[in-house]
Amino acid sequence: MGILNSRKNKKFSYRPRYYKGEGSPYEIKHKFDEFRTTVGSDSGLKSKFKNAWDDFSSSKRIGANKRIILIVILLVLIFLYIIDFDVSIFFQEL
DSSP states (O other): OOOOSOOOOOOOOOOOOOOOOOOTTTOOOTTTGGGGGGSOOOOHHHHHHHHHHHTOOOGGGHHHHHHHHHHHHHHHHHHHHHHHOOOOSSSSOO
């Protein structure tokens, strides 16, 4: 065991006795990996950020963004009502 070399994990090729399927039953895979473009590619950092931005700014999320903004505004108004915020400071009397 050297000072500069890190220790490598041991790999075993264990297969369960009664498993009749493809691939490894112990492989950890996320639920939505096949729908993401940023997962699985070994490209550069710039392309990862570009793919992530494309996923974030897709047109499918416009309805969800409006819904989130509406919920945030509603929660802010409820909070202002609870703390008894005085709105009259915004209106000046002439």
